[in-house]
Structure formats: C-alpha cells, structure tokens
Amino acid sequence: MSLNWNTKVMRVIKLTLNKCRNKYFIYMGVICFADIQRIDSLQEYTSLVRLDLNNNLIKKIQGLDSLINLTWLNLSFNRIEKIQGLTSLQKLKVLNLSNNQITVIENMDTLDNLTHFFIGCNLLNQLENVLYLKRFKKLVHIYMKGNLFSNEDDYQFFIVAFFPNLTVLDNKLILQELASSKYQDDIEKRNQEESQKQLAEEVLQKQEEAFVEYLDGPHLFKSMFDEDTFSSDRRSVPGIEDLLQSYPLFRFSNTQIDHSLLNKREQRERELKSFSSSQDEVETHYKNQAIQVLEDFNRQHKEAREQELLCKMKKKVFFSKKEYGTTNQYFLLSSFRGLKNDFHHKVQEIIDATLENVAKGSQVENLPHDVKMLFTDKIKVMHALNTNHKLHLLTLNDREQKLLTSVSSWKIAFFKDVITQQNRTRISDIHRYADFLRKQLERFH
Structure with missing residues (x-):
C-alpha cells in the first residue's frame, strides 16, 4: 500500500498481514486514519476474509484481484468516485462504500453473494439507478441515506417496493406490504419491460445459433450506407428518401428468417439430439454385447457386424450433417443480392429521370440548388451511383463470408468431438479384449 504511516502503525499492520498469510489470523483491521492513498501489495494474502480501509485518502478501488x-470490505470515508475493481470478489457479502463521492452504482455484476450494501452519503442523484441492485437476490440490507435523491418524498417506499427480499433499509425495518401497494403499477411496468428484454435476448440467441443474427429487419440494409459518401446528396432527390424508408422494412423483413433458417436451426437441434441419443443407445448396446463377446468367442463375428453397422450409421449421419452446410444461408444472401440489385435499378431510374429533367432545364420540385448543380455532371453522378452499389455488394459479400466461416467452424468442432468419442470407444474395446485374452492365458497356467 502506498501510504505515509508512522512506525507503530506500520508494525501493527505487518503483524496482522503475516498472521493472515500463515493462516493464524484472517482478519485485517486497525487500518483506518492512516492516510492510505493507494491499495496495493496484497497479492500474497489470498486467505484474507475481511478488509477495513475506512477513513483514508483512497481515490480508486484497485489491487484487490x-x-x-x-467476504467483508469496508472502504467508507474515502475519496472514491467510481465503483470498480471488484470483479474477482465473488464471495463478498458485505460492502461498505458510504461517505465517498460516487455518482453511479455500477460494475458489481459478479457479486452474487452480496447481502449488505452501504452507500450512504454519496452523490447518487438518480433514484432509478438503485434498480441496478435487483440482480442481487440475496441482498437484505441497504443503506442509502444521505444521497441527493434521499430528499425526494417516499424514496424509501420506492426502494422497498422493488426489493421484495429486503428487510432493512437505512438501518430501519421496513413494511413491505405498504410499499408494494403504493408502487404496484410501476412494479408491473418494470416486470413487463424485463420480460420483453429477456424475450428479445432469447430471440437474438436463437438467431446467433442459426448464424443469422442481425439479418432480419433493416439492420443489414442500413449498414450498407454507413460508408456511403453519395448517400446524403442522393437523399435530397425526390422519391429516394421514401424508397430508403420503406424498402428495408418491407423487403428485408424477418418473415423469411423466422420461417426458414430459424426453423432449420430447430431442425438441426432435433437432429443433433436424435443423433446423440441414437449414438448413446447404440454404443451402450454395443458395450453390453462386447462383454458377452469376450465371454463367448462364437458370438464375436456377430458383434463385429453390429460394430460395422454402427460405423455405417455414423458415416450416414456424418454425411447428412455435412449436407446441412450453407444451402439455406446461400439462398438468403442470394436473395439479398437480388433485392439490392432491384433497389439499385429503381434508384438508377429515379436518378436518370432527374438527370434528364435537369439537362432539359425542367423544374424539379423539392430539389436543393447544390444537389441540382451536382446533377449537371451526368458522368460524375453515375460514377458515384455505381461505386456505392459495388460498396453495398461488398458489404453483403463480407457478411456472407462471416456466416460461412461460422457454419464451417461449428461443423469442424462438432465432427471433431464425434471422431474423438469414436476413438475413445475403440481404445476401450481394445483394453477389454486385452483383459479377456489375459484371463484366457491365465487359465492355461
């Protein structure tokens, strides 16, 4: 620790730490009012269960990994501005950060065992930030008094309503029923939002497992225009903006993904489950029969034929899985290219018409003067249009390559596990057969 202690305090602290290291004493105390500015030099004391560093000059939480x-950490009465550096403290139950300069409750995701949390007399000003603590299911005691939002009416009822397991707030026993009834509508709304968020995460996970994440909706369509230098000028042309708004929402809908690739993903899961079940069943049967083969030599040829059938079945499933591949993904990306070409042709028709009107000197409604001047140079406009069309196609090609790489990686990993399991089974059979032969030889002695 970086500090300016007197000799007496230094001697007490070292004695306590040495005892902790030798497992005689695993409590670290008497480290307050020591003007500590930085936490360090604690790497060796992994058996420590309690650490009190209150009433010092610490500005940053660090050195605790x-x-x-x-299980107990007291950092109250310091100068800490941000919660951080607590990731490895997964056994922590009591955390005291009172009387600091903290503005946001954050970076505590790994503290699943937290039961007591003290953060009074800080600079918290957003009452809803307290809902971050809902993830801690074991939390029973919270101290919030002395923050900026603690002056609001009924702030304690708000906290109690959203923490049904809470028993003590600001060192007072709470009345759960009154708070729950007061904020019943807010609780239902919050629960509904969390359910919707969880549902969206489940949908995204299914899409990732099908290797088609972010292909539904306008996300892919819009990503093609991220580096489109001609996009801002082109939007000023009448008809282009409406086409940009309606095209991705209408054409690039998630219907095709939901009813084809996601269904294929479910089919793949069923096939994998069926394959694993069949494999386990057949291998279990084979192992039982192999024991009988070792006892009865006349049945060995029959069991060998069953092993051959098993290998044929695995090869059949192997080639069946190999065909799963990328047929559907190729079809989807090809459809995207077709839709992009269709979109490009429609934009080109509008651009050609605008160029012709500008060349004839006809009045074009809602066309800014600077864009009109750009359309006096037909070669430059068409070059920009074609260049951006190629850029869009390149974006689709990059996404296709990423998709194919993901599918290929999954196939390699899956069949590697299958082959490894086959090899282990064969080695086990060899050992059992060797044991059988060894017993046969022992009978002749």
Whole structure:
C-alpha cells in the first residue's frame, strides 16, 4: 500500500498481514486514519476474509484481484468516485462504500453473494439507478441515506417496493406490504419491460445459433450506407428518401428468417439430439454385447457386424450433417443480392429521370440548388451511383463470408468431438479384449 504511516502503525499492520498469510489470523483491521492513498501489495494474502480501509485518502478501488476469499470490505470515508475493481470478489457479502463521492452504482455484476450494501452519503442523484441492485437476490440490507435523491418524498417506499427480499433499509425495518401497494403499477411496468428484454435476448440467441443474427429487419440494409459518401446528396432527390424508408422494412423483413433458417436451426437441434441419443443407445448396446463377446468367442463375428453397422450409421449421419452446410444461408444472401440489385435499378431510374429533367432545364420540385448543380455532371453522378452499389455488394459479400466461416467452424468442432468419442470407444474395446485374452492365458497356467 502506498501510504505515509508512522512506525507503530506500520508494525501493527505487518503483524496482522503475516498472521493472515500463515493462516493464524484472517482478519485485517486497525487500518483506518492512516492516510492510505493507494491499495496495493496484497497479492500474497489470498486467505484474507475481511478488509477495513475506512477513513483514508483512497481515490480508486484497485489491487484487490487476489483477495478471492474476501467476504467483508469496508472502504467508507474515502475519496472514491467510481465503483470498480471488484470483479474477482465473488464471495463478498458485505460492502461498505458510504461517505465517498460516487455518482453511479455500477460494475458489481459478479457479486452474487452480496447481502449488505452501504452507500450512504454519496452523490447518487438518480433514484432509478438503485434498480441496478435487483440482480442481487440475496441482498437484505441497504443503506442509502444521505444521497441527493434521499430528499425526494417516499424514496424509501420506492426502494422497498422493488426489493421484495429486503428487510432493512437505512438501518430501519421496513413494511413491505405498504410499499408494494403504493408502487404496484410501476412494479408491473418494470416486470413487463424485463420480460420483453429477456424475450428479445432469447430471440437474438436463437438467431446467433442459426448464424443469422442481425439479418432480419433493416439492420443489414442500413449498414450498407454507413460508408456511403453519395448517400446524403442522393437523399435530397425526390422519391429516394421514401424508397430508403420503406424498402428495408418491407423487403428485408424477418418473415423469411423466422420461417426458414430459424426453423432449420430447430431442425438441426432435433437432429443433433436424435443423433446423440441414437449414438448413446447404440454404443451402450454395443458395450453390453462386447462383454458377452469376450465371454463367448462364437458370438464375436456377430458383434463385429453390429460394430460395422454402427460405423455405417455414423458415416450416414456424418454425411447428412455435412449436407446441412450453407444451402439455406446461400439462398438468403442470394436473395439479398437480388433485392439490392432491384433497389439499385429503381434508384438508377429515379436518378436518370432527374438527370434528364435537369439537362432539359425542367423544374424539379423539392430539389436543393447544390444537389441540382451536382446533377449537371451526368458522368460524375453515375460514377458515384455505381461505386456505392459495388460498396453495398461488398458489404453483403463480407457478411456472407462471416456466416460461412461460422457454419464451417461449428461443423469442424462438432465432427471433431464425434471422431474423438469414436476413438475413445475403440481404445476401450481394445483394453477389454486385452483383459479377456489375459484371463484366457491365465487359465492355461
């Protein structure tokens, strides 16, 4: 620790730490009012379970990564501005950060065992930020008094309503029923939002497992225009903006993905489950029969034929899985290219008509003067249009390559596991057969 302690305090602290390291004493105390500015030099004391560093000059939470057994941490009355550096403290139950300069409750996702949390007299001003603590299912005691939002009416009822397991707030026993009834509508709304968020995450996970994440909706269509230098000028042309708004929402809908590739993903899961079940069943049967073969030599040829059938079945499933591949993904990306070409042709028709009107000197409604001047140079306009069309196609090609790489990686990993399991089974059979032969030889002695 970086500090300016007197000799007496230094001697007490070292004695306590040495005892902790030798497992005689795993409590670290008497480290307050020592003007500590930085936490360090604690890497060796992994058995420490309690650490009190209150009433010092610490500005940043750091140097605690090695204290994996810590259950109590007191950093109150310091100068800490941000919650951080607590990731490895997964056993922590009591955390005291009172009387600091913290503005946001954050970076505590790994503290699943937290039961007591003290963060009073800080600079918290958003009452809804307290809902971050809902993830801690074991939390029973919270101290929030002295923050900016604590002056609001009924802030305690708000906290109690959203924490049904809470028993103590600001060192007072709470009345759960009254708070729940007061904020019933807010609780239902929050629960509904969390359910919708969870549902969206489940849908995204299914799409990732099908290797088609972010292919539904306008996301892919819009990503093609991220580096489109001609996009801002082209939007000023009457008819282009309406086409840009309606095209991705109408054409690039998620219907095709939901009813084809996602269904294929479910089909793949069923096939994998069926394959694994069949494989386990056949291998279990074969193992039982192999034992009988080792006892009865006359049945060995029959069991060999069953093993051959098993290998044929695995090869059949192997080639069936190999065909799963990328047929559907190729079809989807090809459809995207077709839609993009169709979109390009429609834009080109509008651009050609605008060029012709500008060349004839006809009045074009809602066309800015600077864009009109750009359309006096037909070669430049067409070059920009074709260049951006190629850029869009390149974006689709990059996404296609990423998709194919993901599918290929999955196939390699899957069949590697299958082959490894086959090899282990064969090695096990060899050992059993060797044991059988060894027993046969022992009978002749």
